[in-house]
């Protein structure tokens with residue numbers, strides 16, 4: 001028998017700009033602090049970023065919020081005049 005409606009307590013979404021409610025289970029079982037809407041819209045982006053200078057360079061994956069990612073891309077575009085490899 002399926003029973004999954006036992007205690008589906010709703011808690012506020014963890015995003016300060018969001019007024020949605022989400023099932024508490026989402027936080028307890030999966031560790032998501034924000035509702036589905038927020039986690040979909042504001043997915044984190046992993047961006048390969050090159051560090052160092054000419055002789056010593058390495059690439060590291062930097063995880064950013066979506067808005068940080070956009071700001072980053074804009075900045076990189078201004079700095080290097082194009083960053084083709086990162087387009088998705």
Ligand SMILES: [Zn+2]
Nearest residue numbers: 013018035038
């Ligand atoms: Zn939300």
